Amino acid sequence: MFKAASHVIRTLRSHGHQALLAGGCVRDFLLGKEPKDYDVATSATPQQVVALFPGALTVGAHFGVVIVKHDHHQIEVATFRTDGSYKDGRRPETVTFATAEEDAQRRDFTVNGLFRDPEEDRIIDYVNGQEDLAAKLLRAIGDASQRFAEDRLRLMRAIRFATVLGFEIEPATWQAICDHAEAITTVSAERIRDELIKIFLHPNRLRGFDLLMDSGLMERVLPEILVLKGVEQPPQWHPEGDVFVHTRLMLSLLPEQVSLPLVLSVLLHDIAKPATFTVDEGTGRIRFNGHDKLGAEMAGDILRRLKFPNDIIEPTQVAVEHHMAFKDVKKMRNSTLKRMMARPTWDDEMALHRVDCLGSNGLLDNYEFMKEKAEEFSQAPLIPQTLINGRDLIELGWQAGKKMGEVLTAVQNAQLEGLVSTREEALAWVKAYSLQ
Template sequence: MDARRRQSYGQGVPDARHAACNLARRLKKAGHTAYFAGGCVRDGLLGKIPKDYDIATSATPAQVTALFPGSNEVGAHFGVVIAKEQGHHVEIATFRTDGSYRDGRRPDDVTFSTPEEDSKRRDFTINGLFEDPESGEVIDFVGGRKDLAAGVLRAIGNPADRFNEDALRLMRAIRFATTLGFEIEPDTWAAIQANADGLLRISPERIRDEFSRLIVQPARARGLDLLVDSGLIQHFLPEVLPLIGCEQPPEWHPEGDVYVHTRIMLEMLGPEAPLELCLAVLLHDIAKPPTQTFDEQAGRIRFNGHDAMGALMAEEILRRLRYPNHVIEDVAFIVSRHMQFMNVQQMRTAKLKRFMSAPTFPLELDLHRVDCGSSNGFTDNLEFLIAKQEEFAAQPLIPAPLVTGHDLIRLGLAPGPRFSEILDAVQTEQLEGRLADRESAVAWVKGLI
């Protein structure tokens, strides 16, 4: 690897490589072997900028902490120490061989070993590479460079053993294949399918984190297919499976069933689509299977109330996966309103402004865009709303109120339920443009009461 390529690793990550090189250099000066390990080596070989750098070393945790006082011994029992250098946190792990994994997550014990043995206890060949920080030489004991060049994701050693050690690797396999665009090697794929129920041993939080990282990838639709075809999704999001084969009215959905419609929408989202939007697209029609009816008289399929039920199902699913409350609330709200877009051109100005003032409206508008684009192709409501955004841009959608509760009290009204009714009515007149100042608003209220 030439010097120019080694230097390019750190572009966009101020001094991250430099900081890690400093630590490795000090380890080597003290007589220890020190290599960059795992993802930073993989990403560098793929021409990507590593997000962070990990070091694998022959130094024991005690020797590492002696060299770098103030290090965090978060995983010293497993040979892992976090050292801080120039504002960067670098994980330094002692070469090791893992014992049994009775909890399906961490080894019961570790034995400090050699670089070759350490590489063979890792998950996939593309993550089992080392690099000498000074020379740039790549040390490959597991065939990772060949698999990187071929675009293949392959478990190291016996795939079933790797997945039984830590079943979250099942999800990681799908994520890596999705993120990198790699094909999963046949034996590894067969082991994923055969051991899919291993996810039952994994906490919802760990599954959630892997799934979140996958669903925001540009190739998220392929990732969803892999989760379905592998059988993994059955064990954490089984509500997706009934979407497959759930027929829709062909005049509105010529693209096919609900699953096909959903995955096309996922494909149409931009590469930087936020998590809330990706989850809302995935779950927006989640209640179509349980609400599906056949109107024989009209000769069409209906899904009455699937938006309201879908919001409840989305909330239940996301709570089961331990998503934060703000994510759950936003996704459920978006799902609950996605059918209202068909009525926006009939809304009065006040109702439309209130509809558009929701904090989630930009995400809802993007969902509506891909909802129509993946099905009937109608864009009239989308174009209407974009035009209204421009029309309303000069002023806040919901301006400061012209009348407050204190004004109502001064007019002789006692606080009570009628307060909110009057204030809402004044706001409606204001949003409709019929009241423009405080004096006219107070006069209007006087006339009302």
Template sequence: MTPRQSATEIARQLREAGYVAYFAGGSVRDKILGQEPKDYDIATSATPAEVLKLFPKANEVGAHFGVIIVRHHGHHIEVATFRTDGSYKDGRRPEAVTFSTPEEDAQRRDFTINGLFEDPEKGEVIDFVGGQADLSSEVLRAIGDPVARFTEDSLRLLRAIRFATRFGFTIEPATWQAITEQAGLLQRISPERIRDELSRIITCPNRAKGLDLLVESGLIAQFIPEVLALIGCEQPPQWHPEGDVYVHTRIMLDMLGPEAPLELCLAVLLHDIAKPPTQTFDKEADRIRFNGHDALGATMAEDILRRLKYPNQVIEDVSFMVSRHMQFMNVQQMRTAKVKRFMSAPTFPQELELHRVDCASSNGFTDNLEFLIEKREEFANEPLIPPPLITGRDLIEQGLKPSPRFKEILESAQTEQLEGRLKDREQALEWMKGQI
């Protein structure tokens, strides 16, 4: 059973019990746009107690706000009573709610495109806020007074950017003005919620526009102000004819595939984050330099992502990719063993894509990319890092006591193995005796 079928069945039971029940919000919007809704919410005249009476196994975790979660054939359908919201003292959730009518319920929602209802039985759209016209015109508009909407729930500031990015819509002037004037309200929102919205924006295929909107609105200054320093940070024109570091970064984001994973998108966003603080002007060579921006960038990326409460693995992967992005220029000079170790990192496929868009957005060089792709094919039939031919136990059996020399011999043995000079254990044991 599909999510829509489950939601339709729940709505049917509500209607047969004498209540009004509509599909609400995103599912209605997405259907009008010709997209398959990921989930369905139901708005109803039934109170939480009445919903629970019909669905006694439902989850009443949001009953205080008029929300009940009904489980049906593996789907979780949110059933919310038509309501108006009280004051929002924390800038996120209302202190109290009052059950009301569909018309009043629509007025409390964030944007007109999200304020639509659909009659599940007839398929008719019920529009009290002009959402259909805005969908047709590709406009994102706050319902009612935009300042009031953003003051009530300040996360809506970022949600506006996300919807405009996702759908390619234009934010209408009054709504945009309210976003820019009220950007500081984002300070009331937890880092975790900001992180979740940023992740959705940066992984959207239209992510470059999303970054522009975050910058132009002043919102990014509230949580990653370091990005603003990229604007106007000049680069050597012989390597970066495209422009400053910000232009370079946004072009890279635009070049990523539509399904680019979060870690890669964040690594692209932050790969040159340390260029402004490391920028120097070499007068003798008449060029701009950014010595050490990869190492400092890894530290800055870690600080930024930790500030936004990203999971440790995401932080580790992104900072690692940032730390290594300049090493690609040297891969053709690396020994085979070093190339194999370089390529064996779990993040290497994403790093290769980062390198691709890094070059494609600037100097256009593809030599190192092509070299690594060839090596990947060459090494495809065997593990990049095979099991070792000798171990520490072999060294102990030869009378060597545990010491730093252990590590040196084992690393040398691995290098010889990766280079193809040691092909089997017998060979390796003979080689080992010569090292002791």
């Protein structure tokens, strides 16, 4: 991709235009990281770029942006510009083509306002971005309040950059984030969702969680998290403290690499505890009856509000709904355990249970029990091919209906328990069952 971007730059320069690498790819290069993409900023107008690169996509030409395809890569080429007023808090009403220095001044943060000349291997810095990069400081360019008023998504981007880069946020920039936090509600759910994903999938996710809380952004994007504060739990099972403390602690105990449903299920697994909190009059024991089932419903509502797709919502709900089942695994029949372990969400359910224990009483006996069971069951498929079907039962005189389904489930349970292993044994089992 770097070669493709360099080719675009050389082509633009050979026709008399200024062209430089810009933004995040320059920042990542200086940090010694491999950039995910390479953007080019140029003095050429969109029309001039398209003339040089036939087939270029002009989807953002109104803002001076053209997508150039070269060697199977797509390179975003943007004309140096200044922005007009931001009436919608997201995009400028107008843009005016300008110089590289003016273009740098309209960007979000100093570490993203750098240019690089790849041919001379030279950094062009109009905003003191290199100094902030060396100091690991995230600073808005110019007036911080104005930058966030222009584009309110920058509020979330600031938290994301501080999280993934491990940077401190410069005081005036931080104050502006806190002052403008309420404005994030005007940003589309899809854009907020995308920033949350990047924050929570990063190994430094706990920092992102804390910054969202402290800035006031969490209150606007995931207000249900704040309701967990002060919700007491039984001290013998939760010596760590209230539900909020427990959830935050679990987040800190996750491995660096996690699936999105896993981290979301950690955040939301106890989301219904405030709504189900009761205290027994006689014993004084705190209970949260049904918080797992209600929590799954609430998790679905929250994730749909944030426009998560169903393939993320559904496994998250499964993990939330079943997270309390682990307390009973030692009492379960093998058939029940095998059905649990056959769920496609099982690995995430195990990971959720592990941090649930580590973030509370520390008892991992049920977790270790299930690991042993996984080893015990590993020599054969958890759910083997069924030995008989509905047609076999009809031939034995059974009528189609609910009872037949119950019998087929029962004979499969017998198979999972190791009581039957052949078609003949299964048919004999059914005949004996029908006589009961």
